[in-house]
């Protein structure tokens with residue numbers, strides 16, 4: 001649905017992003033993760049056609065943004081960093097304007113607006129002046145504005161900024177429910193945000209892609225060999241030896257009736273072999289789970305690694 | 311290049327609506343109507359007394375057209391020179407400041423549609439002002455028998471002149487985030503194009519023609535006399551086009567920033 005290749009942007013002499021390459025498939029939810037100033041917003045502004053790239057191309061639904069901006073803009077709903085609200089307008093009026101300007105036919109405008117109001121839970125403030133709303137509600141009006149014409153692609157720049165915890169959960173649920181039907185890119189520097197909603201994560205740091213994978217994939221890559229924790233009924237020495245003897249296992253240690261099994265890098269998962277060894281030695285398998293690294297750790301690791309090589 | 315009416319009107323309508331939720335629109339409207347009313351009644355007064363004198367002393371009396379309608383619209387042009395920059399200043403500057411320009415720039419509309427929409431919103435507003443001031447000529451129809459032709463050409467000329475001022479205002483509004491800066495730049499520039507004919511009096515023979523031709527107010531004179539010259543119409547239309555064209559360039563480079 002979205003192809004980005006060799007994308008660079010210079011603000012004057014300053015390079016904001018450099019040689020970004022990635023694809024987003026239809027129906028995917030992809031998260032841009034990166035610290036302040038990483039280039040997330042810049043990338044989004046280029047994808048939406050708000051800003052031209054210095055180098056490289058972006059295509060959305062087969063249309064090149066630089067060559068056919070109107071066709072691309074028709075497919076996209078965009079929530080900028082600061083929601084672009086006309087403070088003097090009433091919420092419903094504003095959404096009607098957003099719908100019309102995005103080409104929703106007159107006869108469908110009302111139902112489109114009702115739908116967007118409902119989806120973002122702002123039906124009860126529809127008649128109020130936008131400028132008088134609280135920050136969280138303004139943010140939701142911004143999201144409603146991006147949704148109102150039911151675009152194929154949603155570009156949401158930090159969609160949950162300024163929301164209270166309950167609203168954050170609501171908006172995350174909303175975003176997840178929109179995936180599949182819509183292709184979504186959202187940005188955040190809040191880690192749980194991307195883990196909670198995105199199928200795939202693109203970590204951007206200093207204008208470059210530092211990592212790109214699913215949550216599980218990133219975990220795998222980072223740990224350079226996974227760690228399994230295995231709960232058993234009876235942690236016997238001969239059983240532990242049997243697990244150790246599987247080729248590709250780095251280390252096994254025990255904590256009570258839990259075995260911590262460290263796999264060597266690039267050995268694949270070995271989940272089946274471990275399970276077979278545990279069951280075969282009669283220790284009694286209760287539970288076998290891959291230990292996840294938190295994305296916080298990934299993030300820290302990725303960005304510090306980047307710094308070391310830079 | 312696509313150019314569709316619907317996005318143009320959607321933008322024009324939103325702008326007008328927003329304008330009427332601000333006190334600015336009412337301040338300008340009432341100020342304009344007050345001054346025009348004052349001018350109308352003082353011209354009427356002057357017209358009556360000078361015609362009475364003409365009757366007493368056997369001079370030539372003035373027609374309603376020469377005595378009232380033409381000076382009325384001549385004066386209106388001067389007031390519009392000051393009012394138009396205040397009407398146009400917010401058009402793009404405010405959107406840039408509040409970043410609402412992002413919703414316009416990422417919607418499936420062209421820059422041309424956006425610019426013409428903004429331009430038309432201001433033209434509609436001035437058109438409304440002028441409709442309101444038609445009460446004064448209407449009064450003349452009750453008391454006398456003014457010619458309809460010159461009234462029509464005065465209206466047309468004023469509208470073209472105002473549209474030229476507006477297009478310059480749209481341009482300067484697009485160059486800055488500050489409404490005040492936009493207003494002052496517009497006023498200075500349009501005033502310059504107004505007064506440029508003064509320089510023509512002292513310039514050499516060729517330059518005096520050129521400068522005279524560039525003067526905004528000179529091109530109204532024929533309309534004031536009840537005549538529509540294609541050269542005047544072309545001048546105003548070119549002026550409008552130039553302003554809108556420059557706006558396009560400015561907004562295009564704004565995106566590159």
Ligand SMILES: Nc1ncnc2c1ncn2[C@@H]1O[C@H](COP(=O)(O)OP(=O)(O)OP(=O)(O)O)[C@@H](O)[C@H]1O
Nearest residue numbers: 011016034035036037038039040041042043189567
């Ligand atoms: N208009 C601009 N002119 C000059 N430099 C800019 C401009 N906009 C952004 N930059 C620079 O480009 C880089 C990337 O900025 P960008 O806004 O894309 O980061 P971001 O990842 O969205 O950060 P944040 O998480 O703070 O929103 C930063 O170094 C920023 O200072």
Ligand SMILES: [Mg+2]
Nearest residue numbers: 040041042081
């Ligand atoms: Mg940002």
